[in-house]
Amino acid sequence: MRIDVFQQVYDLLFNHYGPQKWWPGDTPFEIMIGAVLIQNTHWKNVTKAINNLQERNLLSLPSLHDASYEEIADCIRPSGYYNIKAKRLRNLLQMIVEQYDGDLESLLSDSTDDARENLLSVKGIGQETADAILLYCGNHPVFVVDTYTHRVFSRHNLVPDECGYEELQEEFTCRLPSDSKLFNEYHALIVNVGKDFCKKTTPLCEQCPLKGVEG
């Protein structure tokens, strides 16, 4: 019996990169904030923004919820789209206050479906951000799809180019065991190989650990 190609890709990536220890961040709250700030932005910029929040003691739900819009925007300026992201952070905190009495752990221990639905109801939280929060803050077994996932897998003809978020996510979900630890590592590995070998303009590379893998 042949091993599934998605499993093969995981093995190739894991053998090449080793365990990733994601998500960068010390607390679920910090990880959640990072999930919003990373949207279409380099992680290096997000680090600066998070450091600014840390310096002003804003890395907790009550303190950030109390902070003014201007102060938040000023802190997260390096992460880009700072006006819209400040609003998104406030929307997210507001939902947690209203739906979960301001308790992040309460959101994270809710059922996956209910927590996801509440996250998606927030303006500024889309499917990827919601799933990243569910997986990397709450260890829910949901596979996080991102631009690298689509690019790497379509470029290797493992999924059709026009594959959408849910369709792509389903490919992983139905081929792999529902294991949050596996999903955690796999997504991180895909981002890694995407950054190194599957940029928008770089078409192909001899050193790519996925060289020769085709659907």
Place this chain on the structure above:
DNA sequence: CACCAGGCAAGTA
């Protein structure tokens, strides 16, 4: 200098 990054929502037809 141009281009891009671990998206998302609003606007247009």
Place this chain on the structure above:
DNA sequence: TACTTGCATGGT
């Protein structure tokens, strides 16, 4: 429904 555009800083 299916495209297009605005949002913005900092690294290469």
